[in-house]
Amino acid sequence: MITRRALLGTSALPLLGCAPERKITGGFNGASPDRGHLLRQKPAATQDPEVRRCDVLIAGGGIAGLSAARVLRRAGVEDFALLELEDAAGGNSRAGRTGGLPCPLGAHYLPVPGEGAEEVRDLLEELGIARRAAGRWTYDERHLCHSPQDRLFINGQWQEGLLPMQVGASTLAQYTLFSRRVAQETKSARFPLPLRGGFAPSHRALDAVTFAAWLDREGLTDPHLRWYLDYCCRDDYGAGIAVVSAWAGVHYFASRHGFQAPGEEGERDAVLTWPEGNGWLANRLLQPLGERLHTGRVVLRITPLRQGVEVDAWDVAGNRMERWQAAQCIVALPLFVAERVMSTPPRALSEAVPQLRYSPWAVANVHIESPLQDRDGAPPAWDNVVYGGRGLGYVNAGHQNLNPLPEATVLTWYCALGDEPGGRARLLARPWESWRDEVLDALSVPHPDLRARTLRVDVARYGHAMATPTPGTRANEALAALRRPQTGLWRSTHFAHSDLSGYSVFEEAFTHGYRAGHAVLGALRVAGKRAS
Ligand SMILES: Cc1cc2nc3c(=O)[nH]c(=O)nc-3n(C[C@H](O)[C@H](O)[C@H](O)COP(=O)(O)OP(=O)(O)OC[C@H]3O[C@@H](n4cnc5c(N)ncnc54)[C@H](O)[C@@H]3O)c2cc1C
Structure with missing residues (x-):
């Protein structure tokens, strides 16, 4: 039997190292x-x-x-x-099309709602995605992100999951220490998502300092741990550990399923996703409005x-x-x-x-004609991240597709610029070609044939994409x-x-x-x- 994993695997593809470079079209899209x-x-x-x-x-x-x-x-x-x-309505959760294929222009996933998010769960129930059976909520498998969910390109190969795993004993000890600190903070006060109610004294203390300062104080100095936490903050908040508050850094984990050090038991966060990202949800919200939407x-x-x-x-x-x-x-x-x-x-x-403080973002949609050559290690996942990269990696719009034949897809690459002084001005001043080259250079490291297989690159720019939770x-x-x-x-x-x-x-x-x-x-x- 052909497994889904084998179908998505691409390492058997012939090398295309000498293929002539083709003209890649594209431009700016998204918010004007x-x-x-x-x-x-x-x-x-x-x-x-x-x-x-x-x-x-x-x-x-x-x-x-x-x-x-x-x-x-x-x-x-x-x-x-x-x-x-x-x-079109939808804001940061709008859907787009690149090369005729649906893809996100911004937001691309929704975690399965936790206990405090009844309003969101009610929406998902109305849309037929969530169902309560025997006292438990279950979610339609077609909308849950299929496995493998994410992988990290590190030391020349792919590993499963985003927390670096090929690390020494001292790094593992720091993972465990951080996990314990998150558990302690969760015990002393709740971290609801969405935010509700009280602001506990322990929250106030975390909110007063940057996440980096708090990690220093806790002796959490390991570079692999810090890279991972910085990545998580850039991904959710638009800026890294030196900018966001320790409250935000802890909230990222404490509001969901905590932080699991390797070997620790725990539930993984399940996420809902669609080829067009959260545009799927936005479209379902806007469709019934008819002429009331202007x-x-x-x-x-x-x-x-x-x-x-x-x-x-x-x-x-x-x-x-x-x-x-x-x-x-x-x-x-x-x-x-x-x-x-x-x-x-x-x-x-x-x-x-x-x-x-508003963080700017760039989002590039890369239309590829067929699956990419891949480096060794874990097979292609929905979310694919390069260790140490300026960008946040890419999601594959074709990941939920069950078609057994290799086909064209869109890779959506994200870059949060909230850490970069002058990032907004540069975001708007840089020509499209410069963004195209940055994206293709970054993703050619794990996929050497990317340029040869790329047909089009569309870049969306968000000058004031999102508020970033700084201290205070x-x-x-x-x-x-x-x-x-x-x-x-x-x-x-x-x-x-x-x-x-x-x-x-x-x-x-x-x-x-x-x-x-x-x-x-x-x-x-x-x-x-x-x-x-
Ligand atoms: C690149 C990116 C990726 C993201 N990824 C995720 C993700 O995967 N999951 C997630 O949960 N969240 C994600 N987010 C966060 C996302 O911002 C929220 O999920 C959500 O879409 C925010 O909705 P909002 O209504 O608060 O704001 P906005 O999306 O900012 O909506 C405001 C609306 O007001 C309109 N507007 C502005 N000025 C005017 C005016 N003068 N007149 C009329 N209309 C105006 C805008 O066009 C926009 O449609 C991401 C954000 C960005 C930028």
Whole structure:
């Protein structure tokens, strides 16, 4: 019988060392920097804008905005509109296509929800992925990441898993020590995901220092351990251990299944993934919205009214201004954008934004015509990481494909730039060719025939991709105030964005949207606007 493992294995392919180089096409895709810049150079309206009215206006169509829209839709609220700057909703979780094949433009996986993530689990149940049987939640195998999940290219070969394994006794001892410290911290206070409730004294101590400083203090100095922890932080938070707080570093493990040193018993984190990444989820959230979703609308100004809000948005295709008036408004925009567009920003917003540090990211989708030559060791996995690389490795969009014949696929390469001074300016200034060469050079180390098999490279750039949890972010009172109902001028406005947690993952974005959606339902009920 042919096993899945054997089919994905590529080491039997002939060497292509002398193949002539082909022309590789591609360009930039993803979020448009020009649209974002309209916020600074506001386009002038040539005539009075048409005024449109609705009960609820949602500004921003990322996961948080789409989650809020789901709450309204399911509660029977019909009269709402969602305004999204790009031509497609989904934000950092948008799907793309390279060479005609689906691939992620940003987010690419969702861990199976833990105990505190009921809202996310409820979504997965609605989508037919999660099912409760005999008191246990099970997940549809087709959406769970197939094995092998990940591998690491180190010392000239691939190993299974991302924690370096060919290491000496002193490194193993440090793995065990770190594992114990995570377990101790988990015992002294909970690390819920998404964030909820209290902020324990032990959290405060971790939040006060960088992860690197905390590791130093704990005597955790082993280079292999530190590389791995730095990789995890760059992957989830956009910057490494020298930038993120120790609270964030510990939370990464403590909010899931801890850190397992080799030989320790423990459950592995199962993840859900799709060829188009979390775009699969975003598309399912946006499809039912129909004409209530207005893409290509740049929200330029939000002004409070005596009753409700007024929102001016630039209609990119129509080249004209629209004016919306709504009884309730959900601001599902990154907070630095919200602060720019709100006419008199709430004090907490003005205080929170300067304290946030946004990490830029680059994401390259590499279309290859057939499987790649591979180095020795562990077989191809969904997530493939090169030890010591500047990038975070690549995921294979074809990994869940059960077709037994070798075929074209897309490899999505990630690079977080939150550690690099001037990273944002360079991200935007570098020409596409320079990114193409960096990606191909990095991945040619484990795959020498990559250039010969590559047809196209598309690069998405995110100048302000995500808030990075630096020391003090968890304790940030201004963020906490924005998570609560607003009063005074802005009492009809509710914030919803992953920025409110100080770090960005699906669970946080989705739950903020859920909370804001329910706050609006409460307000509409009080105003007698809805029956259910
Ligand atoms: C490269 C990358 C990889 C990631 N990988 C993962 C992953 O694998 N798993 C995971 O859980 N998370 C991942 N994330 C985190 C991801 O950010 C969250 O999962 C989630 O998508 C954030 O949703 P959000 O709604 O909070 O924010 P956003 O995605 O920022 O949504 C905000 C929306 O507002 C719109 N907008 C902005 N300005 C305006 C305006 N003026 N008018 C109208 N609309 C506007 C934007 O276009 C966007 O659609 C990744 C992030 C990045 C950048």
